[in-house]
Amino acid sequence: MDAVTMAKAINLSLRDALTRDDSVLIFGEDVGALGGVFRITDGLQKEFGEERVFDTPLAESSIIGISVGLALRGFRPVPEIQFDGFIYPAFEQIVSHVAKYRNRSGVPLPITVRVPFGGHIGAVEHHSESPEAYFAHTAGLKVVTPSTPADAYALLQAAIDDPDPVIFFEPKARYYLKEEIDTAARVAIGKARVAQEGSGVTVIAYGPTVSIALQAAKTAAAEQISLEVIDLRSLSPLDMDTVMASVRKTHRAVVVHEAPVFCGFGAEVAARISHDAFDLLEAPVARIGGLNVPYPPARYEKLYLPDVDRILQAADAALAYG
Amino acid sequence: MFPTMADVVRVVAADDPLRALFSPAGELTAEGRSRLGLDAAALRELYRNMVLIRRADQEALNLQRQGELGLWGQYLGQEAIHVGAMTALRTTDWVFPSYREFGMAMIRGVDPADMLTMFRGLSHGPWDPRKYHFAPLAIPVATQVPHAVGFALGCRLKHSDEVVLSTFGDGATSEGDWHEAMNFAGVFKAPVVFLCQNNGWAISVPLSKQTAGSIADRASGYGFPGIRIDGNDVLGVYAAVMAAADRARQGEGPYLIEAVTYRMGAHTSSDDPTRYRTESELEAWNAKDPIARYRAWLEQQGIIDERTVAAIADAAESAAQAMRARLTAMPAPPPGEAIFGRVYSNPPESFLREREEFESSLEGS
Numbered sequence: 001m002d003a004v005t006m007a008k009a010i011n012l013s014l015r016d017a018l019t020r021d022d023s024v025l026i027f028g029e030d031v032g033a034l035g036g037v038f039r040i041t042d043g044l045q046k047e048f049g050e051e052r053v054f055d056t057p058l059a060e061s062s063i064i065g066i067s068v069g070l071a072l073r074g075f076r077p078v079p080e081i082q083f084d085g086f087i088y089p090a091f092e093q094i095v096s097h098v099a100k101y102r103n104r105s106g107v108p109l110p111i112t113v114r115v116p117f118g119g120h121i122g123a124v125e126h127h128s129e130s131p132e133a134y135f136a137h138t139a140g141l142k143v144v145t146p147s148t149p150a151d152a153y154a155l156l157q158a159a160i161d162d163p164d165p166v167i168f169f170e171p172k173a174r175y176y177l178k179e180e181i182d183t184a185a186r187v188a189i190g191k192a193r194v195a196q197e198g199s200g201v202t203v204i205a206y207g208p209t210v211s212i213a214l215q216a217a218k219t220a221a222a223e224q225i226s227l228e229v230i231d232l233r234s235l236s237p238l239d240m241d242t243v244m245a246s247v248r249k250t251h252r253a254v255v256v257h258e259a260p261v262f263c264g265f266g267a268e269v270a271a272r273i274s275h276d277a278f279d280l281l282e283a284p285v286a287r288i289g290g291l292n293v294p295y296p297p298a299r300y301e302k303l304y305l306p307d308v309d310r311i312l313q314a315a316d317a318a319l320a321y322g
Numbered sequence: 323m324f325p326t327m328a329d330v331v332r333v334v335a336a337d338d339p340l341r342a343l344f345s346p347a348g349e350l351t352a353e354g355r356s357r358l359g360l361d362a363a364a365l366r367e368l369y370r371n372m373v374l375i376r377r378a379d380q381e382a383l384n385l386q387r388q389g390e391l392g393l394w395g396q397y398l399g400q401e402a403i404h405v406g407a408m409t410a411l412r413t414t415d416w417v418f419p420s421y422r423e424f425g426m427a428m429i430r431g432v433d434p435a436d437m438l439t440m441f442r443g444l445s446h447g448p449w450d451p452r453k454y455h456f457a458p459l460a461i462p463v464a465t466q467v468p469h470a471v472g473f474a475l476g477c478r479l480k481h482s483d484e485v486v487l488s489t490f491g492d493g494a495t496s497e498g499d500w501h502e503a504m505n506f507a508g509v510f511k512a513p514v515v516f517l518c519q520n521n522g523w524a525i526s527v528p529l530s531k532q533t534a535g536s537i538a539d540r541a542s543g544y545g546f547p548g549i550r551i552d553g554n555d556v557l558g559v560y561a562a563v564m565a566a567a568d569r570a571r572q573g574e575g576p577y578l579i580e581a582v583t584y585r586m587g588a589h590t591s592s593d594d595p596t597r598y599r600t601e602s603e604l605e606a607w608n609a610k611d612p613i614a615r616y617r618a619w620l621e622q623q624g625i626i627d628e629r630t631v632a633a634i635a636d637a638a639e640s641a642a643q644a645m646r647a648r649l650t651a652m653p654a655p656p657p658g659e660a661i662f663g664r665v666y667s668n669p670p671e672s673f674l675r676e677r678e679e680f681e682s683s684l685e686g687s
């Protein structure tokens with residue numbers, strides 16, 4: 001297939017899911033006639049009708065709440081939460097019910113919650129957040145995030161097919177990354193990938209920070225420094241086997257995400273590496289991410305978000321350690 | 323799929339089928355009673371079920387007091403709602419309960435001893451909701467109401483004639499989820515009957531401090547009708563739920579029934595109601611006891627006699643003893659299964675490893 005943007009890849013993935021499975025429903029705020037504020041659901045209502053793709057009243061808690069009831073009635077709901085910062089009203093439904101319903105009742109809930117997340121879009125407050133750690137911390141949920149159009153297509157297929165709930169975080173600043181995709185390719189939830197092979201330092205990233213890590217690897221290569229970039233793809237379950245295979249090779253690790261470092265997802269990765277590879281490490285595991293402040297006004301977001309320089313500095317420090 | 327504005331106006335203004343059945347004070351009228359269509363056996367069954375669930379409720383409290391249950395939340399005084407509503411529904415209609423609907427689940431056929439495992443610390447939800455069309459108890463207040471609406475929307479999308487019962491207390495009507503779900507139901511014209519069990523108290527907070535308006539009247543703001551009825555009259559509850567369910571089944575959308583009752587017991591066995599309410603209030607409601615009142619009516623109608631009453635009491639006693647015996651003899655599931663067994667359909671490898679580590683850590687301990 002021709003090169004498509006991540007936005008288009010997600011649109012195609014939704015379209016293919018709607019086509020192959022009558023029980024798939026797409027709903028949320030503005031997903032119908034408008035096609036979503038990012039146009040991810042563009043054309044789907046027109047093609048599949050108002051009973052498969054529909055707008056809901058503006059209330060996130062009930063968007064997720066009705067998903068539970070629809071799933072019990074035999075549907076595969078794929079609700080959209082319009083922005084990361086608007087998911088909090090739905091937090092209780094996700095944590096108290098979506099995540100725990102199977103454990104409580106034995107009934108699986110095949111719900112995929114799509115959420116655009118992350119910064120770098122120059123937005124006003126509440127539109128640039130990275131709330132993934134809240135959900136990764138909640139047992140019963142699977143939490144995934146693609147970094148490429150191909151993975152966006154395939155991971156979303158896997159999420160919708162999964163019998164259990166999946167929170168699907170879309171790196172909105174990467175919606176316009178373009179590449180060829182293979183719609184027949186499958187990606188299993190819970191498998192990380194080596195995005196760039198290297199030998200000096202392992203850089204672990206996911207979602208929007210993968211492309212930054214890859215740029216850093218390119219820059220470093222020009223200085224004869226070899227970075228291996230791991231794209232986690234799935235935060236829960238977390239593929240530590242792939243991470244550890246890399247760290248056993250490099251003996252150094254840097255974890256990168258946009259969310260604040262404090263209690264961020266990188267803390268889990270760093271702790272696991274430090275525990276499981278303590279004897280192998282040549283340097284402490286570094287974490288790069290947002291500051292421990294509310295997301296700043298857009299003019300300052302570049303100073304808050306991880307960038308190539310910060311990754312390179314961390315890699316240099318790891319190589320120079322001791 | 324969505325009603326037009328004209329539809330909405332029509333629904334609110336249309337003849338509300340429940341108005342003809344109830345007086346303005348919410349009492350079932352003679353006309354309403356004449357339309358019940360229940361024969362003597364069915365009328366006795368309502369009585370029998372109320373006695374049965376009250377005795378089970380008492381036994382569960384006894385079990386809690388004897389240390390066999392960690393907690394118990396009585397529904398004493400609310401039996402007319404439990405029995406009236408459940409009898410009015412078809413068994414294919416789903417129910418989305420709150421946490422005090424043990425009696426409703428019993429009437430649906432869920433084994434009461436199984437249910438009590440939740441309060442014995444053995445399980446979070448021991449029945450298969452798909453078998454009984456009875457959703458798990460929902461403990462966070464009002465969070466089950468959107469589930470009911472989603473399910474009802476699903477029924478509409480499948481063009482089935484199922485109806486959903488969403489039940490909750492007066493306190494739940496303060497929660498955002500309740501208002502959101504009412505709104506969604508109105509917009510989607512979902513076949514759902516909202517049944518508020520207004521028992522006067524949300525733990526220690528009385529209705530007057532919970533809400534400044536009428537619960538039933540809120541329905542009109544969401545585009546469908548509502549009514550306030552006497553929740554201690556089993557026939558009234560039956561008639562109201564039946565009429566609202568019929569209406570929903572015919573595609574006329576949601577309905578809100580506010581059934582006024584009283585929580586005769588404590589909020590739960592951990593609560594002490596003497597700190598916030600008076601004995602005289604309790605006495606006044608005791609005089610309106612739904613079972614005594616219905617029994618008096620049945621006797622007056624010649625539908626029930628003392629011998630039947632005694633036989634029903636004996637049956638309820640035996641059922642309660644059987645529930646106790648089965649519960650206390652029930653083995654605890656092995657920890658690995660109880661803790662890990664139902665979290666995922668296809669558990670991730672890391673999850674299975676954690677389970678294995680946990681289970682091997684127990685060996686020899």
